[in-house]
Amino acid sequence: MTWIIAFSLIAGTALCMASSLQVYQDRTLYRYTPKSTFIGLTQNIEAKCDQKRVSLESTRSCPSNMRLCTLFEESETLHARILKNRMNTQVLDQLLTLPQPQTLDAAKWVDAARKVGEEKSRLQLEKEKLSYDAQRLKARFAKQTRSDQPLETTQACKGELELTLPYGYVTFSTQYEAILKDDHIKVIQELSVLNQSGIDIEADKAHFYYRPAQQYLQPVHFAPWLVQERVIYQTKLRKAMSKRAMPNDMAEMAMVAAAPAKATYEDAREYSIDKLSLPSTGEPKTVPVVTWEAPLKCQTELFSYRQHNAFEVCSFKPKYQIEQHQWRVRNEEAIINEKAVGEYDKGIYRLYTQVDRDIDVRRQKVVLKERESGIFGGTVRKKDGYTLTLINKSDKTKKLQVHERIPTSTTEKIKVKLLSVKSKKPIAYKLSKEGELTMDIVLSPKETKHIEVLFEISYDKDLKITY
Secondary structure (H helix, E strand, O other): OOOHHHHHHHHHHHHHOOEEEEOOEEEEEEOOOOOOEHHHHHHHHOEEEEEEOEEEEEEOOOOOOHHHHHHHHHHHHHHHHHHHHHHHHHHHHHHHHOOOOOOOOOOHHHHHOOOOOOOOHHHHHHHHHHHHHHHHHHHHHHHHHOOOOOEOOOOOOOOOEEEEEEEEOEEEEEEEEEEEEOOOEEEEEEEEEOOOHHHEEEEEEEEOOOOOOOOOOOOOOOOOOOOOOOOOOOHHHHHHHOOOOOOOHHHHHHHHHHHOOOOOOOOOEEEEEEEEOOOOOOOOEEEEEEEEEEEEEEEEEOOOOOOEEEEEEEEHHHHHHHOOEEEEEEEOOEEEEEEEEEEEEOOEEEEEEEEEEOOEEEEEEEOOHHHHOEEOOOEEEEEEEEEEEEEEOOOEEEEEEEEEOOOOOOOEEEEEEEEEEEOOOOOOEEOOOOOOOEEEEEEEEEEEEEEEEEEEEEOOOOOOOOO
């Protein structure tokens, strides 16, 4: 029985001594058992010892065994050298203002002038070097820490110290790399953590949350939907009512309208890392999260009414939720795109990998003769259209899906119909209700293909239209 109690005490003590890190989108919580009152080179943080608020203060002492204190000591040494240089320069300038002797020994005067010049030059060069070193040190501080002064608790904490760090002190993001392999995609997801708090963090367990720690949710209660007789007020009565105080129910409605917008709670994606060593170096620490593969379908697409660049897009169904949409894409041989963009679309994920620079695109408005459009009865039938010229500059056959459009009407007073899609060889196409014209095109090596699209718009002659 005694050994069971002893084991429980040891386990309980180990649990209390465990350190933890929780990183949210608006703050960071770091809990650990401190070995001294020193916290780090930081500022604007809050501290609790065993859930009781403790005061913090800046100090000039910094433990020599702490990594960041080396930076602080270097700063102190450099500051002392700058002061020494400044004082030496001032003393030399004061000596030069002293009264000169009435009789001068030319040789001694020349020698003294030479020595003064050499000393002033040395001090100036030293000043410039110290200034350069100070700028470099300032940049190192800005990258790694939030302050150039050490911070400590005013009293020693014998229990668990909890630090609350503001937004931006510790941040994280997910990174995605896609490796394209024939008809499969290999996705490598990594977690990148950045510490610029000025506190070297050692956590037995670290958690990362894609959500804020503080969330405002406005209470919502049921309100009946009333139907009632419409009362038409006279102008004088409305003006009189506007000067009166609002009834309670109207005042409540005004308060609701003035309240902050309702915060939305998105999927709380969470990551954890065991035994995380996260020094405040300002350098991201990258940790692998998960790797998975999925079937892949790639094709070349062109939205010629928007831009004249054909591009490759690869579609797949993710095994895990994609949380950010910038990718590094490569195959087994080379990088395809360091900053590819992806998006969810109708249940699948589309990854836009690269521009196909072997395809030239030209789009021109069709010029029709006057007799091809006119008034028939009281209806105007206007013909219009455009031509596409697609050029394959490569020695390979290119297959692409071209997305075009014709106008679509929002009223029965205006009607639009597709007249023709012409090319030397028949083209497979389909037209949606929204006016999207999708064509599947095959371009042989060095081939140039011309496509003409004609449509007709019918409307009353007294109607003015624009498109």
